[in-house]
Amino acid sequence: MSGQDSPRPRGRSPAFSKARRPWKRTVVDRGLDALMIVLGLAVLFPLLYAAATSLKTPAEVNRYPPTLVPRVLDLGNYTAALETAPIARFLLNSVIQSGAVTVGQLVTSALAAFAFTYIEFPGRGALFFLFLSTLMIPAEVTLIPNYMTVRSLGWLNTYPALAAPFLATAFGTFLLRQFFLTIPRELWDAAVIDGCSRRRFLAAIVVPLARPAFATLAIYAFLSTWNQYLWPLLVINSQEMRTVQIGLAILQSQESVSWSLVMAGIVMIVAPTVFLFLAGYRHVVRGLTAGAVKG
Amino acid sequence: MSDAAARAPVRLRPRSAGISGLAAALGYLIPSLAVFTVFVFYPLVKNVQLSLYETSPLGGLGLFVGAGNYVQLLGDPAFLDSLRVTFVFALYTVPAGILLGLPLALLANRRIRAIIVFRTAYSFTIAVSIAAAALIWEWLLDPNVGVLNYLLGLVHGPKIGWLTDPRWALPAVAATTVWKDLGFNVVVLLAALQGVPDELMEAARIDGAGPWRIFRSVVVPAISPALFFVGVAGTIGVLQSFGQVNILTQGGPVGATNVIVYSIYRNAFFNFRFGLAAAQAMLLFILVLILTGLQFTVFERFVTYQ
Numbered sequence: 098m099s100g101q102d103s104p105r106p107r108g109r110s111p112a113f114s115k116a117r118r119p120w121k122r123t124v125v126d127r128g129l130d131a132l133m134i135v136l137g138l139a140v141l142f143p144l145l146y147a148a149a150t151s152l153k154t155p156a157e158v159n160r161y162p163p164t165l166v167p168r169v170l171d172l173g174n175y176t177a178a179l180e181t182a183p184i185a186r187f188l189l190n191s192v193i194q195s196g197a198v199t200v201g202q203l204v205t206s207a208l209a210a211f212a213f214t215y216i217e218f219p220g221r222g223a224l225f226f227l228f229l230s231t232l233m234i235p236a237e238v239t240l241i242p243n244y245m246t247v248r249s250l251g252w253l254n255t256y257p258a259l260a261a262p263f264l265a266t267a268f269g270t271f272l273l274r275q276f277f278l279t280i281p282r283e284l285w286d287a288a289v290i291d292g293c294s295r296r297r298f299l300a301a302i303v304v305p306l307a308r309p310a311f312a313t314l315a316i317y318a319f320l321s322t323w324n325q326y327l328w329p330l331l332v333i334n335s336q337e338m339r340t341v342q343i344g345l346a347i348l349q350s351q352e353s354v355s356w357s358l359v360m361a362g363i364v365m366i367v368a369p370t371v372f373l374f375l376a377g378y379r380h381v382v383r384g385l386t387a388g389a390v391k392g
Numbered sequence: 393m394s395d396a397a398a399r400a401p402v403r404l405r406p407r408s409a410g411i412s413g414l415a416a417a418l419g420y421l422i423p424s425l426a427v428f429t430v431f432v433f434y435p436l437v438k439n440v441q442l443s444l445y446e447t448s449p450l451g452g453l454g455l456f457v458g459a460g461n462y463v464q465l466l467g468d469p470a471f472l473d474s475l476r477v478t479f480v481f482a483l484y485t486v487p488a489g490i491l492l493g494l495p496l497a498l499l500a501n502r503r504i505r506a507i508i509v510f511r512t513a514y515s516f517t518i519a520v521s522i523a524a525a526a527l528i529w530e531w532l533l534d535p536n537v538g539v540l541n542y543l544l545g546l547v548h549g550p551k552i553g554w555l556t557d558p559r560w561a562l563p564a565v566a567a568t569t570v571w572k573d574l575g576f577n578v579v580v581l582l583a584a585l586q587g588v589p590d591e592l593m594e595a596a597r598i599d600g601a602g603p604w605r606i607f608r609s610v611v612v613p614a615i616s617p618a619l620f621f622v623g624v625a626g627t628i629g630v631l632q633s634f635g636q637v638n639i640l641t642q643g644g645p646v647g648a649t650n651v652i653v654y655s656i657y658r659n660a661f662f663n664f665r666f667g668l669a670a671a672q673a674m675l676l677f678i679l680v681l682i683l684t685g686l687q688f689t690v691f692e693r694f695v696t697y698q
Contacts, residue, residue: 137513205423212420218413238677242435265427324521326635342523356531374519386583
């Protein structure tokens with residue numbers, strides 16, 4: 098993970114460069130540079146084209162052949178999208194859901210990870226295994242009973258229904274525990290000798306030291322909750338409680354609505370996660386590769 | 393005070409630290425345990441129970457049918473077809489995801505200026521939700537105004553109804569999925585490539601190995617755990633696909649994209665056959681468990697760890 102963005106000296110990837118003559122090396126490298134740019138544009142094409150189309154005037158949208166870059170930038174699709182569906186309300190709902198889940202996961206995971214790292218108790222291994230076992234249970238298996246639970250609690254179309262099932266996570270507990278284990282044991286020993294309580298040690302020492310791990314978990318939790326689809330679809334029926342992902346369907350389902358308007362809606366609901374992704378790229382990577390790759 | 397006090401704690405520690413340790417630990421574990429109990433463990437048991445009953449349209453337990461729901465499913469051509477569709481979907485999606493992700497990860501592992509820009513671009517789809525991805529692709533695949541048919545038209549190709557033609561619907565949904573998952577594959581494979589020691593490749597180069605040989609005999613074995621992880625995690629993820637199907641095709645045309653989770657969703661929340669849907673979910677669970685088991689046992693032997 099450490100090599101993620103370490104400023105290594107400029108050079109060629111060993112896999113691609115044999116001992117070539119300098120001019121040939123340059124040509125190959127330039128070629129690879131160009132290939133990388135083309136591939137980057139290809140990967141991003143659906144998004145870039147969607148964003149470009151969201152800024153086109155209705156006349157230009159229907160032009161044949163289609164234009165890649167809008168000739169005049171027009172925000173009409175955005176105002177129309179906001180009029181067609183209460184997108185601001187959807188955004189608020191998603192912020193509340195994702196925010197609550199993120200805070201909840203940080204708290205529950207930090208507490209559990211602390212117990213697994215610093216407290217010795219009988220059955221610790223078994224309980225940790227029990228936590229990890231929740232990772233192997235696909236959401237579909239708990240879907241129907243959870244829907245029934247939420248319904249019997251009278252929580253359909255409420256924020257608790259959107260957030261409650263996700264307030265604890267074995268992944269987060271695992272991630273934080275891995276980090277806590279790297280905190281020098283001497284700190285804990287010193288704290289114990291000084292008569293520092295567990296609670297205080299967690300709040301004053303562990304939490305500040307583990308900020309990078311918390312950031313990773315927070316970004317991961319927010320991103321994955323924001324992008325949820327199936328669960329919000331089940332527990333929310335009312336228009337004003339929809340999250341952004343479900344709200345998008347309103348734009349799509351209206352026959353009169355043009356694709357450029359849908360693309361404007363997509364840009365608005367994807368923008369928050371894009372900013373989060375760009376700002377916290379390293380954390381996203383760390384979150385995704387935790388447990389995926391050894392070392 | 394001296395003797396007894398000095399010895400007593402040592403002797404008592406295991407037991408008293410045990411009980412008081414457990415009490416203290418539970419204080420920290422209870423928030424998580426409460427959530428898991430209500431939303432993971434209880435529903436898991438409840439789902440097993442549901443799968444053994446006929447249920448009322450509201451989900452109440454009716455007649456106990458034992459394995460009846462399972463027997464019915466395994467004899468139901470529609471369910472077997474949805475299993476087949478799910479497997480074909482995985483076959484379209486997972487290998488393609490690796491074949492596209494690996495070259496991108498290799499390029500993203502070059503040591504050039506501004507490489508972070510490329511790494512971000514190649515893994516960008518992580519930031520995109522499945523709903524947004526599906527809507528964008530629905531538009532790209534639109535038979536009349538979509539880019540794909542426009543490009544086909546330029547080479548005088550036929551106008552294809554990507555999402556309405558039974559032959560093309562599943563590949564089209566798979567293409568959407570491959571694009572959406574590409575970012576994840578790149579991130580995992582790139583992390584693995586960054587862990588391959590330079591000395592390893594240097595040694596191979598000194599022995600006269602060319603780029604292809606180095607790739608095949610050094611790089612691939614070194615990142616085989618990650619390749620395997622992407623394969624298994626990708627398959628598990630694809631088995632659970634729902635959003636793209638719900639948005640793009642609703643399982644159609646004529647069941648061509650009726651993957652298992654979509655079928656569960658229809659049975660439970662449209663046909664109100666909760667017992668049957670619960671049994672379907674159990675079968676999916678077993679599939680996922682088998683794959684997870686594979687990851688932990690069989691392939692450990694064939695995969696090179698450092």
